[in-house]
Amino acid sequence: MKIVVCIKQVPATGADKRYTDDLRLDRSSVEAIINPLDEYAIEQALRLVDSGGADAVTYLSMGPEQAAEALRRALAMGGDDAVLVTDPALAGADEWATAVVLAAALDKLAPDIALMGMASDDARGSLVPGAVAARRGLPLLSYGAELAVDDGAARIRRLSATGFDWIEAPLPVVATVTDQVGEPRYASLKGIMAAKRKPLETWSLEDIGVDAGTLRGGALTRVTDSRPPEDKPPTERIENVAAVEAATRVADWLAARKLI
Amino acid sequence: MGRVTYRLSADHDELRAVVRELADERVAPRATEIDATAEFPWDLKELLAKQDLLGTSMPEEYGGTALDTIAQSILVEELARADATTSLIPIVQKLGALPLLLAGDTEQKARYLPRLASGEWLIAFALTEAAAGSDVASNRMRAARDGDAYVLNGSKRFITHGSVANLVTVFALTDSKAGGRKGMSAFVVETDSPGFSAPRVEHKMGIRGSPTAELTFDDVRVPETNRLGNEGDGFKIAMTTLDHSRLSIAAQAVGIAQGATDAALEYTSQRTQFGERVVDFQGIQWMLADMASQTEAARQLTYAAAARVDAEAPDLPYWTSSAKLVAGDTAMRVTTDAVQLLGGYGYISEYPVERMMRDAKITQLYEGTQQIQRLIIARQLLQRAGVGRAATKAGSETIRP
Numbered sequence: 001m002k003i004v005v006c007i008k009q010v011p012a013t014g015a016d017k018r019y020t021d022d023l024r025l026d027r028s029s030v031e032a033i034i035n036p037l038d039e040y041a042i043e044q045a046l047r048l049v050d051s052g053g054a055d056a057v058t059y060l061s062m063g064p065e066q067a068a069e070a071l072r073r074a075l076a077m078g079g080d081d082a083v084l085v086t087d088p089a090l091a092g093a094d095e096w097a098t099a100v101v102l103a104a105a106l107d108k109l110a111p112d113i114a115l116m117g118m119a120s121d122d123a124r125g126s127l128v129p130g131a132v133a134a135r136r137g138l139p140l141l142s143y144g145a146e147l148a149v150d151d152g153a154a155r156i157r158r159l160s161a162t163g164f165d166w167i168e169a170p171l172p173v174v175a176t177v178t179d180q181v182g183e184p185r186y187a188s189l190k191g192i193m194a195a196k197r198k199p200l201e202t203w204s205l206e207d208i209g210v211d212a213g214t215l216r217g218g219a220l221t222r223v224t225d226s227r228p229p230e231d232k233p234p235t236e237r238i239e240n241v242a243a244v245e246a247a248t249r250v251a252d253w254l255a256a257r258k259l260i
Numbered sequence: 261m262g263r264v265t266y267r268l269s270a271d272h273d274e275l276r277a278v279v280r281e282l283a284d285e286r287v288a289p290r291a292t293e294i295d296a297t298a299e300f301p302w303d304l305k306e307l308l309a310k311q312d313l314l315g316t317s318m319p320e321e322y323g324g325t326a327l328d329t330i331a332q333s334i335l336v337e338e339l340a341r342a343d344a345t346t347s348l349i350p351i352v353q354k355l356g357a358l359p360l361l362l363a364g365d366t367e368q369k370a371r372y373l374p375r376l377a378s379g380e381w382l383i384a385f386a387l388t389e390a391a392a393g394s395d396v397a398s399n400r401m402r403a404a405r406d407g408d409a410y411v412l413n414g415s416k417r418f419i420t421h422g423s424v425a426n427l428v429t430v431f432a433l434t435d436s437k438a439g440g441r442k443g444m445s446a447f448v449v450e451t452d453s454p455g456f457s458a459p460r461v462e463h464k465m466g467i468r469g470s471p472t473a474e475l476t477f478d479d480v481r482v483p484e485t486n487r488l489g490n491e492g493d494g495f496k497i498a499m500t501t502l503d504h505s506r507l508s509i510a511a512q513a514v515g516i517a518q519g520a521t522d523a524a525l526e527y528t529s530q531r532t533q534f535g536e537r538v539v540d541f542q543g544i545q546w547m548l549a550d551m552a553s554q555t556e557a558a559r560q561l562t563y564a565a566a567a568r569v570d571a572e573a574p575d576l577p578y579w580t581s582s583a584k585l586v587a588g589d590t591a592m593r594v595t596t597d598a599v600q601l602l603g604g605y606g607y608i609s610e611y612p613v614e615r616m617m618r619d620a621k622i623t624q625l626y627e628g629t630q631q632i633q634r635l636i637i638a639r640q641l642l643q644r645a646g647v648g649r650a651a652t653k654a655g656s657e658t659i660r661p
Contacts, residue, residue, distance in 0.1 A: 186278070186281070186282055186311055187278060188310065188311045188312045189275075189278075189311060189312035189313055189316070189325050189327075190312045190325060191312075192274065192275075192278065193325065
């Protein structure tokens, strides 16, 4: 049972992001991390290994060369090896191009489960898992609060308005999980040291049999404008007062707006 | 020897980021409670063990990770930035294990180091006695030979983790006529040995979650195979241990100072008085600038000393004592200024800086008071200049060929 966890390197949450003239994120200017929602996919995969439900975990990322750092960090948490797909033709890739590339790389890796986070922290399109499943002609088990494997099938527990559903599909599948999976583990020191010796391969488009010419410049979509949100109205701060008075003032404020 | 230089690597940066995340998310939120209840944070000990952070001074063959001394300093620094008590867990694990690492034989190391490296066991270092603090040579505890064992009698005081450790490195006189300098020997003692007890834990000003215990030995039988080095090596083992271990205290002091600087910067950036952020007043900025630059100076001196530990520099005591002296005084000054910058809020336990100020004080006291550090530094200074006399009492044994 082999799992490939797809991860994306994103700017640190809350970082002051800057954009280039063509409205691409200036990745050199910000601290980069593993997409926090992907960490739940990593945790889920490693829990399956811990419980004997899976044998091997490979990480896959598409991105610039520095995305190798994110793969190393994932390897420090656990898992066996990693693949970075990087190519100059992929700069500015949108969800469609990303899905084309990941699907081709997954064809080559042939996992039983391709596991992803439910969205990326920066673009938030949530389109890639579905597009990858469609391109590979595989079932998509999405938004799992938990992923289980038995008897040649994968099952996810998905929260619903009334409780939860278990949804099952025969392997191989594409699956996504949510933050309900449980807190991602910290990398241990020995994990960090071992990660430096784990295999990390770099593949080009040619390696996965994708003709750069078919990628239409890496995107079907184009970002036409980007701006920060409007300024919020002035914040009213209640501080340096006793807790009871602070609570009373907060309650009064909410009551005046008929919120309580 | 050649010139000793140091440079922080990407591995050092990565370790700092990893430990800082752990400290911010798991240690800092516990610090106030640990201080208030004065209870040893077993949960954080387990966490540090799980993350492989208690065996960083121990060889890989025994389950440790054998980090270089700068990396070990970074670990302590980042934990102390969040909570000084928690930073003592790896500090004391190293302090207690150093005599084993320095003087233990292969069998002794194989017997004990794996359990210490994994964090399954805690170890303490028992040198100080009620009447023998800085004057180590006046130790009185006895170890009488009895066949293939020793019988230990006496008591130790101010032993960090003494009441929670599974193992204690103990220094006792095997030849009382020869005195502390020549007649003391080192032993590792399992704390479930009959006759061992920790009858009292001190109430302290700071590092309150770290139990400081009195230990009594009442006919404690210790096999000969638990003696470290030869009979009479105890004083040398103790002094060499302290030459290495006091750098951990420098790192702890740097971490406390950084924590206080960060807290003061955050508070003054949010606090408004006279219609302006407090941090925009120049007088406040000057204090913050002093705190930041002095902390950085202490940090760099600590790393410079750490590089000399790894290079086994002959003037190691000069460097580790200098780092401990400068960092300890810096921590005290910076935390005091942090309390000043928070004003009344700095004096109450709702904010962390009063705890940091209380915690900082111990770094000027333990593992050699600041006065002892000065004696060690001066002794080496005089020796370098060729104007040294035979011996100033303290520190004279710390110099190795």
